[in-house]
Amino acid sequence: VCQIGRYFFFFQAEDGIRDFCLSRGLGDVYKRQVSTQSTWGYFMITNFNFLLKKSCRRYFSHGKRYQFAKDIPSHTPRTKMNLFQAINNALDIALQTDDSAVLFGEDVKFGGVFRCSLGLYEKYGIQRVFNTPLSEQGIAAFGIGIASVGATAIAEIQFADYIYPAFDQLVNEAAKYRYRSGNQFSVGGLTVRAPYGAVGHGGHYHSQSPEAFFSHAPGLKVVIPRDCIQAKGLLLASIRDKNPVIFLEPKALYRNAEDEVPTEDYELALHKAEVVQEGKDITLIGYGTQIRVLKEAAKEAEQDGIKCEIIDLQTIYPYDIETLVESVKKTGRCIVSHEAPVTMGVGAEISAALQEKCFLYLEAPITRVCGYDTPFPLAHELVYLPDKWKVYDAIQKTVNY
Amino acid sequence: MCIRDRYQRRVHGGKNFLRKMFMRQFLPLKHITSLKKLVTAKSLRMFSLKQNKPYREEDQVITTKLDFDSQFKTIPTFRVIDLQGNVIAKEYDNLDPKILKRIYKKMVQLEEMDTILLQAQRQGRISFYMPCFGESACVIGSAAALNDYDLIYPQYREQGALLWRGMTTDEFTSQCASNGRDPAKGRQMPVHYTSSKLNFVCVSSPLTTQVPQASGAGYSFKLKQQDRVAVTFFGEGASSEGDFHTGMNFAMTLGSQTLFLCRNNKYAISTPSDEQFKGDGVAGKSKGYGMLTIRCDGNDALAVYQAVKYARQYIIKKKEPAFIEFMTYRVGDHSTSDHSILYREEEELKSWTQINNPIIRLGLYLKKKGIMQIDEESDKELRKKYRSDVIKSLKAAIEEKKPGISQLFLDVYDRQTLNLNSQRQSLEDHLEKYKDKYNLENFEK
Numbered sequence: 001v002c003q004i005g006r007y008f009f010f011f012q013a014e015d016g017i018r019d020f021c022l023s024r025g026l027g028d029v030y031k032r033q034v035s036t037q038s039t040w041g042y043f044m045i046t047n048f049n050f051l052l053k054k055s056c057r058r059y060f061s062h063g064k065r066y067q068f069a070k071d072i073p074s075h076t077p078r079t080k081m082n083l084f085q086a087i088n089n090a091l092d093i094a095l096q097t098d099d100s101a102v103l104f105g106e107d108v109k110f111g112g113v114f115r116c117s118l119g120l121y122e123k124y125g126i127q128r129v130f131n132t133p134l135s136e137q138g139i140a141a142f143g144i145g146i147a148s149v150g151a152t153a154i155a156e157i158q159f160a161d162y163i164y165p166a167f168d169q170l171v172n173e174a175a176k177y178r179y180r181s182g183n184q185f186s187v188g189g190l191t192v193r194a195p196y197g198a199v200g201h202g203g204h205y206h207s208q209s210p211e212a213f214f215s216h217a218p219g220l221k222v223v224i225p226r227d228c229i230q231a232k233g234l235l236l237a238s239i240r241d242k243n244p245v246i247f248l249e250p251k252a253l254y255r256n257a258e259d260e261v262p263t264e265d266y267e268l269a270l271h272k273a274e275v276v277q278e279g280k281d282i283t284l285i286g287y288g289t290q291i292r293v294l295k296e297a298a299k300e301a302e303q304d305g306i307k308c309e310i311i312d313l314q315t316i317y318p319y320d321i322e323t324l325v326e327s328v329k330k331t332g333r334c335i336v337s338h339e340a341p342v343t344m345g346v347g348a349e350i351s352a353a354l355q356e357k358c359f360l361y362l363e364a365p366i367t368r369v370c371g372y373d374t375p376f377p378l379a380h381e382l383v384y385l386p387d388k389w390k391v392y393d394a395i396q397k398t399v400n401y
Numbered sequence: 402m403c404i405r406d407r408y409q410r411r412v413h414g415g416k417n418f419l420r421k422m423f424m425r426q427f428l429p430l431k432h433i434t435s436l437k438k439l440v441t442a443k444s445l446r447m448f449s450l451k452q453n454k455p456y457r458e459e460d461q462v463i464t465t466k467l468d469f470d471s472q473f474k475t476i477p478t479f480r481v482i483d484l485q486g487n488v489i490a491k492e493y494d495n496l497d498p499k500i501l502k503r504i505y506k507k508m509v510q511l512e513e514m515d516t517i518l519l520q521a522q523r524q525g526r527i528s529f530y531m532p533c534f535g536e537s538a539c540v541i542g543s544a545a546a547l548n549d550y551d552l553i554y555p556q557y558r559e560q561g562a563l564l565w566r567g568m569t570t571d572e573f574t575s576q577c578a579s580n581g582r583d584p585a586k587g588r589q590m591p592v593h594y595t596s597s598k599l600n601f602v603c604v605s606s607p608l609t610t611q612v613p614q615a616s617g618a619g620y621s622f623k624l625k626q627q628d629r630v631a632v633t634f635f636g637e638g639a640s641s642e643g644d645f646h647t648g649m650n651f652a653m654t655l656g657s658q659t660l661f662l663c664r665n666n667k668y669a670i671s672t673p674s675d676e677q678f679k680g681d682g683v684a685g686k687s688k689g690y691g692m693l694t695i696r697c698d699g700n701d702a703l704a705v706y707q708a709v710k711y712a713r714q715y716i717i718k719k720k721e722p723a724f725i726e727f728m729t730y731r732v733g734d735h736s737t738s739d740h741s742i743l744y745r746e747e748e749e750l751k752s753w754t755q756i757n758n759p760i761i762r763l764g765l766y767l768k769k770k771g772i773m774q775i776d777e778e779s780d781k782e783l784r785k786k787y788r789s790d791v792i793k794s795l796k797a798a799i800e801e802k803k804p805g806i807s808q809l810f811l812d813v814y815d816r817q818t819l820n821l822n823s824q825r826q827s828l829e830d831h832l833e834k835y836k837d838k839y840n841l842e843n844f845e846k
Contacts, residue, residue, distance in 0.1 A: 102624070110450060122428055122450070127624055133654055138613050138647035142655075145617020145631070148602065149552065151624070153617070165643070172607045173614070180605065182585035183812045184597035218813050242815040271818065318818040 062240055063093070063265030068274045069229040078260040083253045086228040086261045087116045087193075090235040091154065093265050095124050098152050100189075101239070103129045105139055105156030113158060114195060114254050140166035140192060144174050147189035147244070154239060160196035160248055161208040174244040175219030188242030193235070195251035196224075197289050198339055198385055203378035209288075209340035209371075214246050215317035215349070221245045222316040223270060226291040228259040233268030234314060241270060250289040273320040275327065279309035282333040282395055285324060285350060287313040290337050290386070297391035306399055316346055324350065325357050332363040333398045337386050342370035364401035367394045476684045476696045478728050481703040484757055486765025493707045498772040503565075504545050504702050505767060505775075506783070508537040508760050511561045513787040514570065515733070517795065518577060518591075522737045526799055527577045531592045533558050535700070535732030538759035539664055540634070541565050542705030547632060547660075547713060552600045552618055554611035554633040557592055558664065559604075562634075566599040570790050574798035581804045581845045586812070592736075609639040612648030612661065616722070619657030623720050630716050632660045637726075638669020640683045649690045652722040660712055661687070661724040664699060666731035671744040687724040699727025700759040703766070730757070805845040806832070 066072050081089065095101050103117060103124075109131045111118035121129040132139050136157055143153035157163045163170075170192065178186035198207045214222050223238050223245055225231035231249065238245040250257075276291060277298060284294045291312050298308035309327055313319050328334050334354060336347035347368035354366055369386040377384050481490040488494045515532035522530040533540065540561035544553075553562055560573065571582070576594055579587030585595055585603070595603035602611065615633035622629045639645060640663055652659045663683045667674050680686060687694040693715060697708045705727065712723040730753040734741045741750075764780075767773040810817070810825040832839060 100621070100625070102621075130655065133647075133650050135643075135647045135650070137643055138616075138651045141610065141613030141644060141647065142617035142620070142651050145554075145614035145619075146621045147617075148614060149618045149621050149631075151621045168607060169610060169613075169644075173605060173610050176605070177603070178815070179812045180585065180589050180593070181595040181597070181603040182583070182588065184584060184595055185602055186815070188815060221814075318820050321819065 062097075063236055063267045065237075065267050065269070066233065067269045067272055069227075069233065069268065072229070072262055072266065076262045076264055076266075078262050080258060081228055081261040082255050083228050083231055083249070083257045084114050084116050084255070086232040086259075087235060087249060088118055088120070089261070089263070090232040090239075091117060091120060092123070094152070094154065094236060094239045095120065095128060097265065098239075100151035101128070101154060102146060102151065103154045103156070104132050104142070105193075106134055106158050107131060108156055112156065114251065116193075116249075116254075117156070135165070136162050137165040137169055140169040140174070143190045143192065144169060144177070144187050144244075147174075147187035148177065148185055150189065152189040152239060153191070155190065155192045157192060157194040159206055159208075159251075160194040160210050161205045163192075163194055163210060166192070167213070170214065170220065170244070170246070171217040175217045177219075177244075179219060186242070187244050190244040191235075191239045191247055192245070193247045193249060195254070196248040197250045197252055198376070198381060199252045200381065201378070202376065202381075204375045207339075207376040207381075209248075209338065211246075211248055211316050212340055212345045215346060219244070220317070221270065222248065223314065224248045224250070224288045224316055225314065226250070226276075226288055226312050227253070227257050228261050230268060230274075230312075230314065232261055233266055234270070236265065237267040237270050240267065248288070252289050268314075270315045271318060271320055273314060273323040274312045275309060275323065276312050277308065277310040279307035279331065281306045281331055282308050282335065282398060283324070283327045283331045284308050284310045284335050284337065284391070284395075285313065286310070286337045287316060287346075288338075290339060293386065293388050294337060294391060296388040297395060300388060300392045301395045304396070306395060308395065313346075319350070321353055321357070324354060328354055328358045329361045332361055333401075334362070334366045335369055335391065335394050335398060336366065337369040337391055339371050339385060341373045342368050343373050345370055364398045367398055369394045473681045473685060475681055476688075476694070476726075478696045478698050479704050479708060480698040480701050481707060482701055482762060482766045484762060486762050486767075486769055488766070490704075493703065496703060496706060498770075500545055500706075501702070501763070501767060502773055504538075504541055504706075505760070505763050505773065507541050507561065507564050508702070508763065509780075509783055510787045511537045511541065511564055512760065513784050514560075514564075514573065514791045517788055517791040518574075519733075519737065521577075521795055522591075526795070527591050529591045529737055530577065531557055531736040532733040533561055535730045535753060535759070536664055536666055536727075537561050538702040538763065539662070539697075539699035539705050539727035539729050542702040543632070543634075543662055543709045546706045546709035547630065548628075550600050551630045551632055551660075551713075552602065552615075554602045554615040554618070554631060555594075555604050556608065556611065556635045556639060556664075557604050557606070558636070559601075559634050560592070560594060563594055563596065563599060563601055566596075566601070568594070568596060568599055570794040571798065572596070574791070574794045575801070578795070578798040578801065579803060580798055580801035582798070582801055583804070586804045586808045609635055609642035609644040609648075611635070612639075612644050613651055614648075615659045615661075616648045616652035616655070616657045619652060619659030619716075619722065620655055622658045623656060627658075628717055630658050630660050630713055632662060634662050634664060636669060637663060637665040637667075637674050637683050638672060638677055640686065641677055646686075649687060649692060649722075649724070653690045653692050656720055657722050658716050658720060659722040660709070660716055661692075661722065662709070663724070663726045664729055665726055666699075666729050668731050668735070668741070668745070670735045670739060671741075682726060684724070684726040687726070693721065693723040694726070695724075696726045696728060699729030700757050700762060702759060702763045729759075802845045803843050806841070 107113055108117045109121045139155045143155035146153035174187050196209050211222050214220050221243055223234050225234045238247050286294050294310050301308055336350050338346055347370050351366040369391050481493045483489050518530045519532050521527050540559050544562035544565035575583040577591035593604040612633050615631040618631035684694050684696045698704045708725050716723050732754055764775045768775050810821045
């Protein structure tokens with residue numbers, strides 16, 4: 001549907017126009033004309049409700065679209081921000097450009113336990129930025145309800161470790177909403193944000209990486225940024241994507257990652273893996289915080305004359321297999337690395353897919369440098385994590401296979 | 402001037418930029434329009450982010466008796482007509498006769514449709530069915546009292562609401578037969594109906610997941626200031642799930658335009674309701690959330706209508722949710738995979754079918770009021786008409802082809818992703834190579 005005058009709409013001839021208007025409080029359809037030649041028609045609404053303008057703004061508003069952060073021109077105005085400030089900025093822009101957007105979760109009103117929603121309650125009011133009672137299954141389901149009637153819901157789960165009560169709602173409901181109803185209903189406006197990953201002192205319940213659980217649910221998307229510019233762009237792209245997205249934020253980088261982030265409204269491409277560093281000897285694949293570890297390991301390997309190519313998946317599911325295949329065909333060697341346990345993790349899927357597609361190009365087996373199959377430890381975190389020496393060792397073994 | 406120019410967002414920088422940045426810090430005090438208001442402590446506290454609730458002794462009611470208490474006063478059940486169709490609540494006997502006639506006809510149609518489709522499953526023509534015997538009054542009566550664009554989040558026994566809103570027999574049988582005419586493309590089991598044009602969200606098998614979703618939808622309606630209510634149905638068994646508690650609590654604390662309708666039909670498959678809770682049913686739980694609650698006779702169509710009508714008006718006016726517990730009985734089996742005589746007595750079943758039957762009660766009322774002439778002859782005619790409709794429609798639906806193979810891969814996301822495209826290609830190649838091993842005649846091209 002496309003608005004041209006204040007009260008006139010063009011639409012592609014389809015059923016449900018009346019329902020479209022009623023469900024958005026636009027009043028009833030007054031006049032409906034469908035041209036016999038084309039599938040376009042127009043109608044006029046009777047309820048001269050000025051919320052109309054705002055409810056339509058969402059359909060047209062989107063930021064500048066870039067594929068990767070490096071495509072953003074250097075002259076765009078930027079500010080120094082850390083990760084939580086970049087996310088705060090993205091949420092601010094999302095709430096500003098989409099009048100139906102609401103942000104909610106536990107402790108979101110005062111700014112959030114990681115300060116991601118600082119200042120948003122003061123700016124947008126209690127109806128749009130609010131605390132919910134303490135129930136993750138409720139937060140997810142409430143978000144699904146809001147999204148099912150066409151509004152945008154940004155739900156925050158305080159830690160990804162607590163997302164499991166919401167698993168039923170996300171996997172059984174959100175993922176299948178569009179499919180099971182034959183595209184009559186969908187929850188595209190839902191975005192679930194949660195901080196994930198090791199933080200140094202988190203232990204079992206403040207360090208988990210649950211991306212693999214949700215990557216096994218067709219209908220969901222899982223997105224993980226590695227740094228501030230990516231976080232803002234990918235978050236805005238996820239919120240505006242017409243599918244339910246789980247957006248996992250690396251909590252270890254909330255204060256530690258800092259960058260000159262563009263202040264404008266921009267989005268980065270989903271389903272595109274970015275080549276962070278070019279190389280010719282071996283491909284290192286990772287996401288989130290692990291990219292920093294891979295960069296450090298690559299620096300060590302460089303001293304031995306090994307040029308590593310580092311790829312950031314960005315969208316974990318569905319992931320960009322083509323970029324990975326292109327890179328592995330070039331280098332012939334591959335290592336996949338993540339903090340989550342190695343068995344049945346994202347690394348397992350990528351290794352299987354890559355060996356299926358690039359078997360004859362591989363010089364060595366694909367190695368996974370990941371966490372162990374134990375709950376995330378506290379005292380032993382130092383040796384549990386796949387740090388740069390484990391990755392470096394894997395690089396050496398793979399290159400000298 | 403293009404549409405984008407019209408809706409361009411405020412750019413960082415620009416006219417009066419510094420002034421806007423300076424004034425932004427006074428946003429929390431926007432409501433204060435006079436010096437007096439500024440000085441009043443209350444107005445400052447209203448917009449202060451911090452809580453300030455110091456301890457006040459007066460806030461507590463102290464007792465010196467160690468009185469643990471679990472007594473409750475059972476909430477009474479609201480009823481308008483008695484078991485013989487006589488009016489006992491005269492002030493609620495003011496419904497439009499046209500609506501009552503339609504409710505009666507739809508209840509009869511529902512019963513006939515359920516009977517035929519149940520038999521069809523026993524004959525192996527459809528794979529599964531869930532009848533709504535005994536509960537037609539609470540479903541159809543509620544649908545009649547709601548507006549057509551109130552969004553229903555159903556459980557699985559609300560096909561009566563779809564009938565009321567105008568779903569055709571063909572659409573019902575298409576979904577049960579999972580053929581290509583089904584708008585949901587045959588993706589779910591029979592009885593998992595959906596219709597966006599009739600404002601009926603898709604039925605899903607996991608119980609109670611729809612309840613907190615209705616809270617979210619109701620909140621969104623409130624935000625958009627719509628005259629629209631999100632309605633959700635669930636059974637008393639489903640009210641034991643965590644999602645029920647969550648949905649009710651969220652709706653009440655956040656203020657959603659949601660109506661919760663519980664069909665207390667005494668059984669959750671084989672589990673009777675006294676194994677489901679020990680308190681005062683589901684209405685007793687609802688009071689704990691501070692929600693407006695009533696318990697209603699679910700087999701009395703007039704009481705159902707009046708209760709839902711009142712609740713809807715309350716919700717729109719106060720922007721707060723409401724709850725109704727319908728006391729009814731599941732006359733049929735839970736589904737075609739259930740054999741209820743294994744866990745309940747004939748006598749119990751007979752008493753509900755003969756003594757407290759919603760269709761008979763409404764019929765007696767209509768006859769006494771002179772609204773409808775209901776005798777054996779005309780009733781037989783009516784039922785025969787509905788039955789033949791369903792039989793004809795079912796026959797045609799089963800003969801229709803199933804949705805095309807490519808439908809398997811559509812609608813997972815709004816657009817196709819690469820993994821789905823490549824998987825679809827590999828399936829097509831496989832079916833091409835082994836086409837004599839698969840019988841694909843039943844699928845559309």
